[in-house]
Every structure is written in C-alpha cells, then in structure tokens.
Amino acid sequence: MAGRWMFTAVRAACRTCTQSISTSTAASTASSPLTAVIGRKTTAAATGRRAVSWAGCAGAPQNHHQQLQRRHHSTDKMLVVTNGFGDTSVPESAKKEVLQDLVHGPYTTARTVNKRNLVEFPMHVERIHAVVSKLHEQSGGVAFAGLDSVEACKQHLQAAIVEALDMFEHHYPETCQDDTERRVTVVLSTNDLATPAFNTKVLVETLPAPPKHPVLVKIRQRPPGLREEKALKSLQWMRSRKTLEEEQGDAHELLLCTAGGEMFEGLQTNCYGVIDGQVYTSFLPEVLPGTIRMRVMEACGTLGIGVRREGPNVSCFDDWTGAFITSTSRLVVPIGFVQLHRSVAGDRPCQEGSDYTAPIELPVDDTIHSIADFVQQRLLQNSTPMVTQAQ
Numbered sequence: 500m501a502g503r504w505m506f507t508a509v510r511a512a513c514r515t516c517t518q519s520i521s522t523s524t525a526a527s528t529a530s531s532p533l534t535a536v537i538g539r540k541t542t543a544a545a546t547g548r549r550a551v552s553w554a555g556c557a558g559a560p561q562n563h564h565q566q567l568q569r570r571h572h573s574t575d576k577m578l579v580v581t582n583g584f585g586d587t588s589v590p591e592s593a594k595k596e597v598l599q600d601l602v603h604g605p606y607t608t609a610r611t612v613n614k615r616n617l618v619e620f621p622m623h624v625e626r627i628h629a630v631v632s633k634l635h636e637q638s639g640g641v642a643f644a645g646l647d648s649v650e651a652c653k654q655h656l657q658a659a660i661v662e663a664l665d666m667f668e669h670h671y672p673e674t675c676q677d678d679t680e681r682r683v684t685v686v687l688s689t690n691d692l693a694t695p696a697f698n699t700k701v702l703v704e705t706l707p708a709p710p711k712h713p714v715l716v717k718i719r720q721r722p723p724g725l726r727e728e729k730a731l732k733s734l735q736w737m738r739s740r741k742t743l744e745e746e747q748g749d750a751h752e753l754l755l756c757t758a759g760g761e762m763f764e765g766l767q768t769n770c771y772g773v774i775d776g777q778v779y780t781s782f783l784p785e786v787l788p789g790t791i792r793m794r795v796m797e798a799c800g801t802l803g804i805g806v807r808r809e810g811p812n813v814s815c816f817d818d819w820t821g822a823f824i825t826s827t828s829r830l831v832v833p834i835g836f837v838q839l840h841r842s843v844a845g846d847r848p849c850q851e852g853s854d855y856t857a858p859i860e861l862p863v864d865d866t867i868h869s870i871a872d873f874v875q876q877r878l879l880q881n882s883t884p885m886v887t888q889a890q
Contacts, residue, residue, distance in 0.1 A: 575705065576667075576671045576674060576679075576704065576705045577702070577703070577704040577705075578663065578666055578667045578670060578671075578702070578703045578704070579700065579701070579702050579703075580659070580662065580663040580666055580700070580701045580702075580703070581698060581699070581700045582698055582699055582700075583662065585663075585666040585670070587670055602688060602689065602690045603634060603642070603688060603689050603690070603692055604630065604631075604634070604643075604686060604687045604688035604689060604697065605626065605627045605629070605630030605631060605686075605687055606627075606684060606685065606686040606687075607623045607626050607627055607684070607685055608682065608683070608684045608685075608827050608828070609623050609682075609683045609684075609685070609790075609827055610680060610681070610682055610683070610706055610827050610828055611664075611680045611681045611682075611683065611706070611882075611885075612680065612878045612879050612882050613879065614674075614675070614680065614681065615664060615884060615885050615886060616879060616882035616883065616884055616885065617660065617683065617882055617883050617885050618790065618827070618878055618881060618882045619790035619793070619827075619881055619882070620657075620882070620883035620885075621653075621883070622790050622793070623656070623685070623790070624649060624652050624653045624656055625649065627652055627656060627685070627687060628646070628648075628649050628652040631643045631646050631647075631652065631687065632647070634689075634692060635647060637692065638692040638693065641692065641693060641694065641695055642689055642692040642693075642694070642695065642697070643687065643689070643695070643697050644695030645695070646687075655699070656685060657883075657885065659685065659699050659701050660683055660685065660701060660885050661885050661886065661887055662701075663683070663701035663703050664681065664683070664703060664885055665887065666703075667681065667703040674705065679705045679706065680705075680706040681703055681704065681705065681706055682703070682704050682705070682706040682707075682827075682828055683701065683702070683703055684701070684702040685699070685700070685701050685702075686698075686699075686700040686701075686702075687699055687700075688700065706828060707828070709829055709830060709832065710751065710829070710832055712835065713832075713833040713834060713835025713836070713861075713863050714751035714752070714824075714832055714833070714834060714835060714836070715750050715751055715834075715835065715836040715837070715838065715858055716750055716751055716752045716753070716754055716765070716824065716834050716836075716837055716838070717746075717747060717748075717750045717752075717753045717754070717837075717838045717839075717840065717855060718753075718754045718755075718756060718762060718813060718837060718838070718839050718840060718843055719746075719753065719754075719755065719756065719839075719840030719842055719843060720755070720756050720757070720758060720760075720840065720842035720843055721755040721756060721757065721758075722743075740766050743766055744766060747766065750838065751824075751832070752765045752766065752767065752768050752770075752824055753765060753766050754768075754770050754824070756810075756813055756842075756843055757783075757810075759812070760812045760813045760814045760843060761781060761783075761809060761810040761811075761812050762781070762810040762811050762812070762813060763781035763783050763785075763786055763810045764781065764785075764786050764787065765824055767826055768789075768824040768825060768826040768829070768832075769786070769787070769789045769791070769792040769795075769824065769825050769826070770810070770822070770823070770824045770825075771795070771811070771822060771823050771824070771825070772810065772811025772819050772821070772822045773819065773820050773821035773822065773823075773864040773866050773867060774807075774811065774815075774818050774819055774820060775820065776804070776805065776820075776864070776866055777804070777805035777806065777807055778795075778799055778804055778805065778806050778807070778866065778870075779806075779807045779809060779810060779811040780792075780795075780806065780807075780808075780809075780810060781808075781809060781810030782808040782809070783810075789825060789826065789827070790827055791825040791826060791827060791830055791831070791874060792825055794873070794874045794877050794881070795825055795831070795870055795874065797873075797877070798869070798870045798873035798874060798877075799870070801873065802869055802870070802873060804866055804869070804870070813839065813843045813845075814845065816837075816839070816859075819861060820862055820864045821833065821834075821861065821862055821863050821864030821866065821867050822834040822837070822861055823867045823870075823871075825874075830871065830874055830875065830878075831867065831870055831871035831874050831875075833863040833867050833868075833871075834861055834863075835860065835861060835863065836858040836859065836860055836861060837858065837859050837861055838855040838856055838857070838858055838859070839855065839856045839859070840854055840855055841854050841855070844856050847859075
C-alpha cells in the first residue's frame with residue numbers, strides 16, 4: 500500500500516476507533532488520565548546552581564543520551580494527504596522538507612486524544628483563518644477564495660482532517676487497537692497569490708511519547724530580524740527557523756530571549772519560568788498564543804497561581820525555581836538542564852569549542868506538576884470529534 504493512492508470508501512476499517520470515541524468521551528477525564536504523568540522531582544534550592552557534565556550529574560535522568568535523542572524520536576507511521584491523495588512513502592527525514600517546499604500560506608499542528616478528538620480545534624481554525632485573511636487582503640481578494648470566513652475555514656479544515664484520519668486508520672489499522680495518538684499538521688498553500696487556487700496538505704503521524712524526564716534546552720538571544728511578526732504562524736517562519744534548528748542540535752528545544760534577556764518563546768514551544776511560586780511568561784506581541792499555553796493560563800487562574808506578564812530574565816537565572824515549555828504535542832514539559840549561549844551567559848564560561856555553557860541543572864518546582872496535571876485533565880473536555888457522517 501506504500502506510495503500514492505486515492506481514498507474512496509473504506510469507512511469500515513475506522514469504526515473501531517470511532518466507537519471508542521463515544522465511550523471514552525463519556526468517561527471522566529479525572530478518573531482516566533490521558534497521558535503519562537511526568538516523573539516528579541522535589542524542588543531544589545535555587546542558590547548554588549552549578550554546571551554539570553552529563554557523566555554522573557546529580558539529579559539527572561539515568562540515561563542522559565536517550566533523553567537528548569528524544570527530540571529525534573522516529574515516527575514509524577506517517578501519511579501525507581494532498582488535495583485528497585494519500586502518500587505513505589514520505590520518509591521521516593524528509594517531513595520538514597515536504598512542508599518547507601511550500602510558498603505562501605498558514606500551517607498549524609494539532610494533536611488527538613482518544614484517536615479521533617482534535618484538541619482545541621476552534622483555536623486552530625482561528626489561527627489558519629488569521630493568515631488566510633491577511634493573504635486574501637494582500638492579493639486584492641483573490642488568494643484563498645472561498646475561505647474568507649471563519650466558518651468556511653472550519654468546514655474546509657474539518658473535512659480535510661477527517662479524510663486524512665480515515666486514510667491513516669485504513670492504511671495502519673493496528674493503530675485503532677494500540678494506545679497511540681496522532682499528530683496532525685495542516686498546511687494551506689499557494690505558489691501564486693494572484694490565483695484563487697490553493698493546495699491543502701494534511702500530515703498525520705503517530706504522536707511520539709512525551710519525555711519521561713525533565714529535558715535539556717538551550718537559551719540564546721534572538722538573532723536580529725528573526726520573525727518580527729510572530730503572531731501569525733506562516734510558512735515563512737517555518738523556513739526562517741531552520742538555521743536555529745541546526746544550532747539546537749540534540750537539545751530538546753532552543754529558547755529565545757530579547758536583547759534585554761527576557762525569555763519569550765521557543766522555536767516550537769511556549770516557555771515559562773517559576774520564581775517564588777509565580778509563573779513568568781512573556782506577553783510580547785510577537786509571542787504566538789499556543790493552544791496549550793491558553794490552558795496553562797487557565798490552570799494558574801483555577802489553582803490560584805500568580806502570573807507575571809513578563810518572561811523570566813536570564814540575568815536572574817539563579818533565582819529561578821523552575822522552568823517549563825509547552826506545545827500541542829508535548830503538553831507541559833519541565834526543564835531540568837539549561838545551556839546558555841554566550842549572548843546571555845554573562846560571566847559563565849562556555850565549553851571549549853562551543854558557544855554554549857555546560858549543562859546547568861535546574862530544579863523542578865511543584866507548581867509545574869500541578870499545572871501539568873490540570874492541563875492533562877482538560878484535554879478531552881476541549882476537543883472536537885473528527886468523524887464522518889457515515890460513522
């Protein structure tokens with residue numbers, strides 16, 4: 500079945516997954532956790548923070564190299580659907596290139612819960628529509644014809660996602676029985692803004708398991724001119740971050756700071772710091788309001804956790820009692836180790852032959868665990884079933 504093929508009427512193979520939706524949706528999220536809870540670590544003192552080597556560092560995961568390689572976790576099941584045609588022959592190594600070859604248009608990445616429920620679907624629709632509207636206006640009302648309203652975008656996206664999930668389950672029927680979730684990336688693109696025609700590409704893949712341990716990240720100052728307008732998630736940003744992804748290397752994420760040292764966003768994540776039980780996160784205009792970030796803010800309000808509308812500053816790094824990142828795929832992930840770029844390292848020395856310091860251990864505040872538990876319990880409550888009329 501590998502290769503390019505057209506999907507017609509294979510709904511029966513998907514019924515097992517669809518039936519599980521109605522059963523699971525009725526269940527309480529509190530009584531059946533949706534994802535594995537990240538391993539807990541007691542809060543350490545903020546003072547006396549030190550750089551550590553990966554060989555035998557205190558408090559580090561037992562298998563450091565496995566943790567660092569988690570960013571490169573291979574997706575063994577993947578399907579790309581372009582305008583209704585499915586292709587399973589795209590290798591994992593070429594996934595980013597498939598998306599970066601596109602020119603104008605928006606993209607968004609979502610995740611499922613219980614296989615066929617898309618988390619925060621309305622927010623993804625609004626994200627797509629924001630970029631489509633801008634390009635439509637720039638083209639004098641020509642580009643992306645027919646998607647001029649939020650409702651039109653919603654109907655188009657839902658139909659494309661349902662079709663892609665149907666194809667995925669038909670080609671990989673074993674995924675209807677296992678415990679894997681799906682990661683769904685939707686791209687609307689055109690090579691010419693002077694024409695109303697556009698392509699719809701949906702990438703469905705098995706969602707990698709979340710990290711079992713606090714992760715290592717790198718922090719650096721944002722290069723001048725990089726993505727000045729970050730509120731719109733466009734294909735241009737996907738291409739612009741490619742150089743920084745190479746610099747990221749084996750780290751789980753690369754986080755960016757302003758010239759003043761305020762940490763505001765990662766290449767693929769939102770980021771947060773915890774100081775004295777309060778969550779610090781940037782509200783700069785260019786920060787993309789991620790779907791999980793919205794639930795983190797809800798968690799803070801519900802749990803009585805204070806929020807400071809500014810990112811944690813690396814100049815006060817020794818005062819941090821924790822930090823974490825969030826994304827659609829990974830949810831809430833504690834940061835356990837940090838490497839600082841020379842642009843933000845201050846007096847800390849960089850490793851020989853490197854622009855980054857040695858990994859510095861960071862404690863994991865219990866506040867982070869409370870937020871993570873809240874977000875996990877809210878997943879199903881804020882998801883939209885992706886099923887066909889026939890099902």
